[in-house]
Amino acid sequence: MAANDPALPLLSVRNLSVDFRTDEGRITAVDDVSFDIMPGEVLGLVGESGSGKSVTAKALMRLNPGNTIYAPESRIVLRDEGREIDVLALRRARDLMVVRGGRVSMIFQEPMASFAPAITIGRQMEEQLLLHTGLTRRQARAHSIDMLARVGISDPAKRIDQYAFEFSGGMRQRAMIAMALSTRPRLLIADEPTTALDVTIQAQVLDLMRGLVAEYGMAILFITHDLGVIAQMADRVAVMYLGRIAEAGSVRQVIRTPAHPYTIGLLNALPKVDDPDAALTPIPGDIPSPLDRPSGCVFHTRCPQAMPGLCDRRVPLLAEHAAGHAAACFALDPAEAPA
Amino acid sequence: MSAPVPEHPIHVSLADLSVQFALGRPLFGKPPMVRAVDGVSLDIPRAAFFGLVGESGSGKTTLGRAILRAAPVTGGSVTYRDAEVEYDVGSLDKAALRDYRRRVQLIFQDPYAALSPRMTVRDIIAEPLEVMGLTTSREETDERVRDIAARCRLNLEHLRRYPHAFSGGQRQRISIARALVARPRFVVADESVAALDVSIQADILNLLKALRDDLRLTILFISHDLSVVAHVCDMVAVMYLGAIVEVGPSRAMFAQPRHPYTAALFSAIPSLDPDERGRGQRLEGEIPSATSVPPGCRFHTRCPFARDRCRTESPEWRQVAPGQHVACHFSEELAARMNRPGRRQT
Numbered sequence A: 001m002a003a004n005d006p007a008l009p010l011l012s013v014r015n016l017s018v019d020f021r022t023d024e025g026r027i028t029a030v031d032d033v034s035f036d037i038m039p040g041e042v043l044g045l046v047g048e049s050g051s052g053k054s055v056t057a058k059a060l061m062r063l064n065p066g067n068t069i070y071a072p073e074s075r076i077v078l079r080d081e082g083r084e085i086d087v088l089a090l091r092r093a094r095d096l097m098v099v100r101g102g103r104v105s106m107i108f109q110e111p112m113a114s115f116a117p118a119i120t121i122g123r124q125m126e127e128q129l130l131l132h133t134g135l136t137r138r139q140a141r142a143h144s145i146d147m148l149a150r151v152g153i154s155d156p157a158k159r160i161d162q163y164a165f166e167f168s169g170g171m172r173q174r175a176m177i178a179m180a181l182s183t184r185p186r187l188l189i190a191d192e193p194t195t196a197l198d199v200t201i202q203a204q205v206l207d208l209m210r211g212l213v214a215e216y217g218m219a220i221l222f223i224t225h226d227l228g229v230i231a232q233m234a235d236r237v238a239v240m241y242l243g244r245i246a247e248a249g250s251v252r253q254v255i256r257t258p259a260h261p262y263t264i265g266l267l268n269a270l271p272k273v274d275d276p277d278a279a280l281t282p283i284p285g286d287i288p289s290p291l292d293r294p295s296g297c298v299f300h301t302r303c304p305q306a307m308p309g310l311c312d313r314r315v316p317l318l319a320e321h322a323a324g325h326a327a328a329c330f331a332l333d334p335a336e337a338p339a
Numbered sequence B: 001m002s003a004p005v006p007e008h009p010i011h012v013s014l015a016d017l018s019v020q021f022a023l024g025r026p027l028f029g030k031p032p033m034v035r036a037v038d039g040v041s042l043d044i045p046r047a048a049f050f051g052l053v054g055e056s057g058s059g060k061t062t063l064g065r066a067i068l069r070a071a072p073v074t075g076g077s078v079t080y081r082d083a084e085v086e087y088d089v090g091s092l093d094k095a096a097l098r099d100y101r102r103r104v105q106l107i108f109q110d111p112y113a114a115l116s117p118r119m120t121v122r123d124i125i126a127e128p129l130e131v132m133g134l135t136t137s138r139e140e141t142d143e144r145v146r147d148i149a150a151r152c153r154l155n156l157e158h159l160r161r162y163p164h165a166f167s168g169g170q171r172q173r174i175s176i177a178r179a180l181v182a183r184p185r186f187v188v189a190d191e192s193v194a195a196l197d198v199s200i201q202a203d204i205l206n207l208l209k210a211l212r213d214d215l216r217l218t219i220l221f222i223s224h225d226l227s228v229v230a231h232v233c234d235m236v237a238v239m240y241l242g243a244i245v246e247v248g249p250s251r252a253m254f255a256q257p258r259h260p261y262t263a264a265l266f267s268a269i270p271s272l273d274p275d276e277r278g279r280g281q282r283l284e285g286e287i288p289s290a291t292s293v294p295p296g297c298r299f300h301t302r303c304p305f306a307r308d309r310c311r312t313e314s315p316e317w318r319q320v321a322p323g324q325h326v327a328c329h330f331s332e333e334l335a336a337r338m339n340r341p342g343r344r345q346t
Helices: A053-061 A093-099 A121-132 A137-150 A169-181 A199-216 A227-233 A251-256 A261-269 B060-067 B094-103 B121-131 B138-151 B156-160 B168-180 B198-215 B226-232 B250-255 B260-267 B308-312 B331-338
Strands: A011-022 A025-037 A042-046 A068-070 A075-080 A083-086 A104-107 A187-191 A219-224 A236-241 A244-250 A319-322 A325-327 B010-022 B033-045 B049-053 B075-081 B086-088 B104-107 B186-190 B218-223 B235-240 B243-249 B318-321 B324-326
Touching (some): A025 A053, A053 A104, A053 A219, A075 A093, A104 A169, A121 A137, A121 A169, A137 A169, A244 A251, A244 A261, B010 B218, B033 B060, B049 B060, B049 B226, B060 B186, B104 B168, B121 B138, B138 B168, B235 B260, B318 B331
Parallel strands (some): A187 A219, B104 B186
Antiparallel strands (some): A236 A244, B235 B243, B243 B324, B318 B324
16 A cells, blocks of 8 residues: 655645535535645644534535535645546535545434344354455454454453443443544544543543554544544644634644634633632624524624724624634734724 | 511522433333433532533533423432522422422523524513513513613614524623523523634623622532633633532632643633643543543543542542532642643633
């Protein structure tokens, strides 16, 4: 297997815009989103409901439903052994396999819904190995047992013949991770993988994922609403709000010196266990309905720094204000902000 | 008017409370029993913001439901006190149960499922008054609805609308107004902010705190989210496998947990500091089934400090600091080692 060029991004997303056709009209879910993921890097995608983080992730695997419209300028490029795969141009199901379990795998929030209930865990794990690798059924089974053992499932040779309902929530999520990693993907998409788990189990699963990243050298797109989980997992972070990236940078930059008013607001609204006396400051107002998308900067309806006549009219672009740290906000732009 | 009766400082007391369920109905023999709540004794002070935390399967929701009389009390007792009444909640007659249901209310978790889509916001909030016959005229009902809606910071213009027009945060405010319209004294809030986004959650937490102060409510706040509990609750009880393992003032407990389970729960909260990755102790394994509670200390199967004594002898419930009680044989000895490794004190 030829190694990827470590200097080139494994995945490049450029100007991704995703709309959905619905009975109530056309809804914009993702609006002009661009980012790169380097080989072996963990990129955290953080946002609240309606931020478009899951739609972005699903676009990478082309899992969005039939009423999806990708804007013509949208580009998703996956680099694999010197080849550049134009993901949005893939048409046939067999070509799509490369982003659906081949080079890209996904783990979901609710592992119960991700395993077929009437097929054993082992059958499902073997199936995808047969599809994506040259292993025989016997080898696939041995490899699956090995993977289950790796993620800390005791007695894997017996467990492999059980059904998803016989696993506890934490074990199901471990099995899901084992299955996603068994084909050795270069990119793992993890969509709220620990949200349904208790904190003690979440800590175990995050430890496990950190260990596997180090061992396998794969990249992760880690999607979550939980900034604590991001702080624990990500190298870089992109903060999304209503389909746009508000801020992006290294995890330390974004959490310690947040620049965008939305990120600052999120951090101020977050209860911190180390500082229970700090006041909780909600972000004023509610997340607008996707049918009623604000003009200009999408955050201006809730932003304490919004400048009338500017923020409600023009769309701020993501601009670097420190090395590797970018935010989309007119208040940060000396050319626009009042002195 | 007679002189007001001084109110008992303890609003609700649980004494050796048990709630058991039979699991299925086997053809022969007795069904396995789930000991969802297993001998819990707890005093909830009046006007407290009282947190109840634990993992899924710890029995925290069942405990809340037992207080609401929505789960059967199979052993021990729940005592409810207001100035003019004292109820043994397990054995209320019909009239007393009617009165009790007005005094004790539930705020639901999911604001999307809790509100009927076919009723206006006004009718949703007014329904408890009408069902319980607490008002005599429509004017009085409207007055009560407007009063509580204003306290819950709902726009009065919105009372004529249907819930589908509202966001999650607004729906949760509607759902709180509905729970409070009958002027209950005690409210069970079961994961009431769990379904909300962070930017909205802070607003609902601040609202609950303000309502507690304005209306002198006692709130039993059931949550899996420890950082939320640390912020809003003045007391916390930690539940594990049907039993309370530690209870105390939340400030003291978060500063120094005295039970290894409490310490492990706290140290599992993902820190916002990227330089503290993977620190802190980790619990092995998962919570055992409530049909087969381990003998001795029920936490010994996962406790990093468990010794022989823990496997056979159930720990006594004892006070280790002012107001702080714990069920652990070795609490004093372990206190130093458990003191939140790797987490900076701020």
